[in-house]
Amino acid sequence: MSEILLEAVDLTKHYGSVEALRGAAFQARAGEVTALIGDNGAGKSTLVKCLSGAEQPTSGKILLDGAEAHFDSPTTARRLGIETVYQDLAVAPELDPAANLFLGREIHRKGILGKLGMLDKAEMRRQAVEEFQRLGVTLQSTDVPIGSLSGGQRQSVAVARSVVWASKVVFMDEPTAALGVVQRERVLDVIKKVRDKGIAVVLISHNMPEVLSVADRVEVLRLGKRVARFTGPDTKLEDLVAAMTGALVQEEAA
Numbered sequence: 001m002s003e004i005l006l007e008a009v010d011l012t013k014h015y016g017s018v019e020a021l022r023g024a025a026f027q028a029r030a031g032e033v034t035a036l037i038g039d040n041g042a043g044k045s046t047l048v049k050c051l052s053g054a055e056q057p058t059s060g061k062i063l064l065d066g067a068e069a070h071f072d073s074p075t076t077a078r079r080l081g082i083e084t085v086y087q088d089l090a091v092a093p094e095l096d097p098a099a100n101l102f103l104g105r106e107i108h109r110k111g112i113l114g115k116l117g118m119l120d121k122a123e124m125r126r127q128a129v130e131e132f133q134r135l136g137v138t139l140q141s142t143d144v145p146i147g148s149l150s151g152g153q154r155q156s157v158a159v160a161r162s163v164v165w166a167s168k169v170v171f172m173d174e175p176t177a178a179l180g181v182v183q184r185e186r187v188l189d190v191i192k193k194v195r196d197k198g199i200a201v202v203l204i205s206h207n208m209p210e211v212l213s214v215a216d217r218v219e220v221l222r223l224g225k226r227v228a229r230f231t232g233p234d235t236k237l238e239d240l241v242a243a244m245t246g247a248l249v250q251e252e253a254a
């Protein structure tokens with residue numbers, strides 16, 4: 001089995017009186033797609049937020065490469081190689097795809113006396129085109145604001161951006177929601193390419209056929225706890241549904 005890159009141990013998260021996580025466990029492994037599934041309100045988004053620095057857990061431990069880690073912000077998590085693609089697409093619609101790829105990490109020309117010079121747009125464009133090609137992201141045009149591209153193309157750029165910068169883990173929250181069949185396949189291909197680079201991909205999805213087609217492992221959350229894990233191609237839809245609804249419980253609460 002491949003190495004565990006990121007692990008949640010007995011995480012809790014309280015929002016006032018709401019217990020979104022109640023001792024949740026989770027593992028993401030290098031070179032694998034792990035699907036994180038569960039019914040609405042199971043705690044998936046909360047777990048991802050805690051593991052990517054967007055929220056702080058109330059208690060429990062997060063381990064990165066086996067050592068306890070504290071992500072006090074998404075910036076800290078990103079610096080440690082953890083990227084997230086959110087459902088609501090945090091792209092800048094007025095910028096072109098290359099500028100979006102380098103958002104917050106722009107390349108500058110060398111300035112005078114060691115100061116930062118102007119933005120090196122040509123170099124960013126060159127590297128962006130190379131990355132899009134490598135990941136199989138085809139865009140109508142790389143010169144137009146991303147807001148004028150189709151939803152699928154915007155999503156592909158958002159996925160490409162996280163992938164280009166992630167060195168360890170990429171969280172993808174419903175990356176194919178609202179995409180047509182062709183675009184969906186393209187995004188799934190990108191996910192597989194990223195996995196094959198040795199990155200741990202975590203896919204949050206309500207689409208069970210998609211989960212079964214792309215995930216190497218599945219972890220199931222229910223009422224803020226992990227209740228089951230499945231590995232390999234023999235995983236059955238009925239078992240996933242049973243675990244999500246509480247009919248099948250493999251793991252008792254810690």
Ligand SMILES: Nc1ncnc2c1ncn2[C@@H]1O[C@H](COP(=O)(O)OP(=O)(O)OP(=O)(O)O)[C@@H](O)[C@H]1O
Binds near residue numbers: 043
């Ligand atoms: N900021 C918040 N304030 C209060 N309660 C919250 C907050 N965020 C989440 N919750 C609650 O925590 C629980 C888990 O929510 P979460 O969004 O993590 O579930 P989910 O599995 O991602 O659900 P979905 O599939 O519907 O997106 C829910 O009961 C939700 O209402």
